[in-house]
Amino acid sequence: xxxxxxxxGLSEVSCDVLVxxxxxxxxxxxxxxxxxxxxxxxxxxxxxxVKRSGAISMGMDGxxxxxxxxxxxxxxxxxxxxxxxxxxxxxxxxxxxxxxCYSIIEELDSxxxxxxxxxxxxxxxxxxxxxGTYVLPMPNGETVKKALxxxxxxxxxxxxxxxxxxxxxxxxDGRIAGAxxxxxxxxxxxxxxxxxVILCMGAAGRLGLPTSGYMFGTYENAANxxxxxxxxxxxxxxxxxxxxxxxxxxxxxxxxxxxAYVAGPFGAYTANNEDRRFIECDYWxxxxxxxxxxxxxxxxxxxxxxxxxxHDKTIEEIEQTLHKVERPTRGLFxxxxxxxxxxxxxEMHISExxxxxxxxxxxxxxxxNARTTVPGLYAAGDMASVPHNYMLGAFTNGSxxxxxxxxxxxxxxxxxxxxxxxxxxxxxxxxxxxxxxxIPPNQIEYKTRRLVNDYLQPPKxxxxxxxGMRRLAEVREDMQERMIARNAHELLRALEVQSIMDCAxxxxxxxxxxxxxxxxxxxxxxxxxEKDDENWFCHTLLSKRDGRMTSEKRAVQPYxxxxxxxxKDLYDKQRIRASA
Amino acid sequence: xxxxxxxTSVPVVVDDAxxxxxxxxxxxxxxxxxxxxxxxxxxxxAYMAYDECWYCMPCEADCPTGxxxxxxxxxxx
Numbered sequence: 001x002x003x004x005x006x007x008x009g010l011s012e013v014s015c016d017v018l019v020x021x022x023x024x025x026x027x028x029x030x031x032x033x034x035x036x037x038x039x040x041x042x043x044x045x046x047x048x049x050v051k052r053s054g055a056i057s058m059g060m061d062g063x064x065x066x067x068x069x070x071x072x073x074x075x076x077x078x079x080x081x082x083x084x085x086x087x088x089x090x091x092x093x094x095x096x097x098x099x100x101c102y103s104i105i106e107e108l109d110s111x112x113x114x115x116x117x118x119x120x121x122x123x124x125x126x127x128x129x130x131x132g133t134y135v136l137p138m139p140n141g142e143t144v145k146k147a148l149x150x151x152x153x154x155x156x157x158x159x160x161x162x163x164x165x166x167x168x169x170x171x172x173d174g175r176i177a178g179a180x181x182x183x184x185x186x187x188x189x190x191x192x193x194x195x196x197v198i199l200c201m202g203a204a205g206r207l208g209l210p211t212s213g214y215m216f217g218t219y220e221n222a223a224n225x226x227x228x229x230x231x232x233x234x235x236x237x238x239x240x241x242x243x244x245x246x247x248x249x250x251x252x253x254x255x256x257x258x259x260a261y262v263a264g265p266f267g268a269y270t271a272n273n274e275d276r277r278f279i280e281c282d283y284w285x286x287x288x289x290x291x292x293x294x295x296x297x298x299x300x301x302x303x304x305x306x307x308x309x310x311h312d313k314t315i316e317e318i319e320q321t322l323h324k325v326e327r328p329t330r331g332l333f334x335x336x337x338x339x340x341x342x343x344x345x346x347e348m349h350i351s352e353x354x355x356x357x358x359x360x361x362x363x364x365x366x367x368x369n370a371r372t373t374v375p376g377l378y379a380a381g382d383m384a385s386v387p388h389n390y391m392l393g394a395f396t397n398g399s400x401x402x403x404x405x406x407x408x409x410x411x412x413x414x415x416x417x418x419x420x421x422x423x424x425x426x427x428x429x430x431x432x433x434x435x436x437x438x439i440p441p442n443q444i445e446y447k448t449r450r451l452v453n454d455y456l457q458p459p460k461x462x463x464x465x466x467x468g469m470r471r472l473a474e475v476r477e478d479m480q481e482r483m484i485a486r487n488a489h490e491l492l493r494a495l496e497v498q499s500i501m502d503c504a505x506x507x508x509x510x511x512x513x514x515x516x517x518x519x520x521x522x523x524x525x526x527x528x529x530e531k532d533d534e535n536w537f538c539h540t541l542l543s544k545r546d547g548r549m550t551s552e553k554r555a556v557q558p559y560x561x562x563x564x565x566x567x568k569d570l571y572d573k574q575r576i577r578a579s580a
Numbered sequence: 581x582x583x584x585x586x587x588t589s590v591p592v593v594v595d596d597a598x599x600x601x602x603x604x605x606x607x608x609x610x611x612x613x614x615x616x617x618x619x620x621x622x623x624x625x626a627y628m629a630y631d632e633c634w635y636c637m638p639c640e641a642d643c644p645t646g647x648x649x650x651x652x653x654x655x656x657x
Contacts, residue, residue: 048614049611051611052612052613057613058636058637214653215632217634217635218634222632254656255656328637333656336652493632
């Protein structure tokens with residue numbers, strides 16, 4: 001039988017803890033769950049292949065948020081992340097991360113993942129953030145996935161590659177009961193019953209359309225189509241602050257990081273067309289992105305990452321990292337354009353929009369144990385709501401999720417599954433394969449994402465949003481009634497575009513709900529241009545109730561680390577002042 | 581509605597002389613996050629079947645014979 005040929009089939013398995021997504025948080029969650037109860041069955045389900053899946057497919061050039069004794073304290077880090085997020089943070093989860101992440105670094109070190117040390121053998125942490133020092137380079141960061149994979153094999157985690165989860169199953173008492181998935185090469189369905197489920201499915205990175213027009217030239221790994229966000233939504237879980245979009249400063253057209261976190265500590269900086277600095281700090285925040293956006297449109301754009309003033313040896317060192325780890329084709333790209341960092345600056349631009357807590361704060365709502373609002377359902381990594389958590393946050397929060405989920409599984413039996421629910425989902429999944437004639441998924445996806453760019457990208461205008469939602473509803477109807485998939489691979493894309501459409505609807509709904517501007521460019525509403533602490537100093541939670549999308553306010557929980565009044569707006573002062 | 585085939589120049593190129601897919605190797609097909617590589621039933625060699633590339637490199641980095649080259653997709657080159 002040829003690959004991608006559609007096969008009719010459905011099988012069922014069960015396990016104690018099901019982890020969906022084998023990128024960064026997922027492998028750590030699976031490992032910790034198994035270590036907590038070695039007799040339990042832990043299944044790691046992955047749409048691609050765990051060996052090379054997720055945001056760190058080719059490794060990572062450093063830790064962006066390492067709280068290392070001697071350099072930073074958990075209190076200081078919690079304060080910085082609170083201020084960077086305009087105060088809308090449940091500090092308990094951030095503080096717990098900050099207290100635990102050092103032990104995770106030591107554990108990663110024991111896996112064979114190396115971090116930069118100085119001549120005394122101490123971690124060589126660098127300053128990139130506005131206030132504190134948290135960036136730790138990883139000279140052999142290309143080995144991360146291999147090191148993780150070795151640990152998974154050693155712990156005998158059951159890995160199922162090339163299965164895309166499509167929906168979660170809940171029992172009548174509202175508790176998690178498992179998930180439905182589909183093989184991406186045969187379209188056969190697999191139902192997995194589980195006592196606890198951990199979602200580690202990455203960002204919603206295929207939401208906006210990159211300006212290059214190449215649909216897969218996204219900032220995030222293009223496999224991260226927001227499936228986790230859509231699944232959590234349909235299972236009734238709450239999603240937090242989705243209007244706090246992810247928008248990043250990137251290499252123009254290439255659409256990957258330039259990367260100021262790597263080059264900044266060596267003396268590189270962001271500059272305008274007059275070769276002048278215009279922002280105080282290169283750490284990615286909504287406030288910084290707003291200044292970046294303003295500069296691009298001011299006549300002083302383009303914006304560049306400037307390295308040409310650095311010593312040849314320094315540039316060589318920066319190239320060693322940029323062209324080897326995380327996005328190694330950066331070197332090939334610059335070579336193709338004849339850009340040598342010694343002579344020419346790197347032209348930058350603004351990415352498409354997405355959801356991602358790794359860099360912003362838009363994620364499935366979780367508490368400090370990575371619990372969602374659905375009993376037995378957990379989330380970690382880029383798709384869970386702990387803000388600015390990056391790779392180390394994915395590992396650390398993934399670890400919390402694994403431990404707590406196994407405890408839940410140890411104390412609960414399987415939830416009951418409704419056969420009718422499975423039958424309905426099977427019908428929904430396979431619908432595009434049953435049509436003789438219609439629209440292919442790539443056209444539905446292009447149109448959806450083009451509408452996201454045209455109508456939902458900040459600045460957010462109410463009238464535009466209303467029009468955008470009407471247009472998206474028309475495309476949704478085409479997607480549901482007319483989309484066709486002629487083989488299993490096209491079916492994978494057809495299922496992904498349904499996640500993308502759900503995320504587009506959620507982005508629009510959440511953005512219209514918050515009637516103020518906050519987080520700089522991430523949620524800049526022209527109809528409500530001011531920050532309104534009186535009415536909107538709160539989280540927003542979006543969820544599905546009686547089949548409809550609803551939003552509500554949630555109070556910010558009392559701070560663990562107090563923020564003084566004169567510290568609250570430190571991240572609002574990003575622009576370099578004209579005079580002293 | 582009839583469908584037309586859309587021409588694209590694909591970013592991943594495989595050197596058939598070096599590729600050992602016909603000997604049973606499937607490494608590049610296995611590791612691709614976007615699942616866009618396939619083995620041709622005509623030549624027995626790997627090729628890019630779907631132009632949906634994140635130019636991320638596992639196919640090139642993990643190929644045991646150095647047969648795979650990842651180029652930057654034309655639209656963003």
